[in-house]
Amino acid sequence: MSNALDIINGVKTISSGRQIINRLNLSIPHGEFMTILGGNGAGKSTLFNVISGQLFLTSGKVELNGEDVTNQSEENRAKYIARVFQDPKLGTAPRMTVSENLLLAQLRGKKRGLKKRQLAQQKEFFFEQCQKIGNGLENHLDTPTGNLSGGQRQALSLLMATIQKPDLLLLDEHTAALDPKTSRQLMDLTEKTISENNLTCLMITHRMEDALKYGNRLIVLDSGQVQKDMDETQKNQLELADLLMFFNL
Numbered sequence: 117m118s119n120a121l122d123i124i125n126g127v128k129t130i131s132s133g134r135q136i137i138n139r140l141n142l143s144i145p146h147g148e149f150m151t152i153l154g155g156n157g158a159g160k161s162t163l164f165n166v167i168s169g170q171l172f173l174t175s176g177k178v179e180l181n182g183e184d185v186t187n188q189s190e191e192n193r194a195k196y197i198a199r200v201f202q203d204p205k206l207g208t209a210p211r212m213t214v215s216e217n218l219l220l221a222q223l224r225g226k227k228r229g230l231k232k233r234q235l236a237q238q239k240e241f242f243f244e245q246c247q248k249i250g251n252g253l254e255n256h257l258d259t260p261t262g263n264l265s266g267g268q269r270q271a272l273s274l275l276m277a278t279i280q281k282p283d284l285l286l287l288d289e290h291t292a293a294l295d296p297k298t299s300r301q302l303m304d305l306t307e308k309t310i311s312e313n314n315l316t317c318l319m320i321t322h323r324m325e326d327a328l329k330y331g332n333r334l335i336v337l338d339s340g341q342v343q344k345d346m347d348e349t350q351k352n353q354l355e356l357a358d359l360l361m362f363f364n365l
């Protein structure tokens with residue numbers, strides 16, 4: 117069986133000649149939940165941009181489910197990939213209501229417009245999905261998302277990203293803008309969503325505790341390369357102090 121993702125000899129060179137992705141090789145089997153650490157400018161977001169098609173490699177290959185998508189557009193790859201960003205404003209359309217955003221997410225990749233009738237049909241399902249989150253989102257189905265708290269918006273973004281069960285879920289520091297308690301709640305929800313749906317997930321984080329606690333693989337990126345790659349056993353033996361040492365903190 118093919119992997120969910122393969123990057124083979126990936127290189128991204130910018131106009132100055134610097135390689136921001138530098139002969140990077142990475143294979144992600146289906147069902148893996150990998151956390152990604154790395155200092156500022158290590159290439160973490162660039163890696164996600166290369167996977168999602170927002171940036172094209174200068175050389176090398178990107179394969180999703182064994183299919184070569186190196187030259188495929190971001191729109192094409194959106195069939196397979198869902199991404200949640202750090203900024204709560206990026207994941208949702210602010211003037212649209214929670215239900216309308218959820219319906220849009222449900223229709224992603226399908227050529228159908230938003231219809232009032234569909235919205236009415238799906239309301240109960242959306243209510244149940246939001247209720248599972250446990251932050252009161254179900255009482256805001258008709259609220260424009262711009263009026264939600266950051267935590268509610270990020271939980272909604274996660275729900276929108278996973279409502280169609282993507283082949284690959286990319287979490288780009290999705291808890292970074294939240295207070296510690298809300299961040300913990302969103303991480304619990306994230307873990308539950310991933311395990312219940314057996315999703316394949318890559319999660320960038322600056323919180324070392326989260327990189328250790330969640331997932332079954334951990335990589336450290338530096339200068340556009342994978343510097344450390346630890347499987348579940350190696351990861352479980354790691355202590356926070358070991359990680360701090362990698363970063364000379």
Ligand SMILES: Nc1ncnc2c1ncn2[C@@H]1O[C@H](COP(=O)(O)OP(=O)(O)OP(=O)(O)O)[C@@H](O)[C@H]1O
Nearest residue numbers: 130131136154155156157158159160161162163171
């Ligand atoms: N489109 C681009 N054009 C030119 N340089 C870029 C581009 N995208 C990223 N870079 C550069 O590539 C390097 C890696 O950036 P990237 O945003 O991937 O780092 P990061 O690991 O996500 O950092 P942070 O933790 O600060 O978000 C940086 O030096 C950045 O300035």
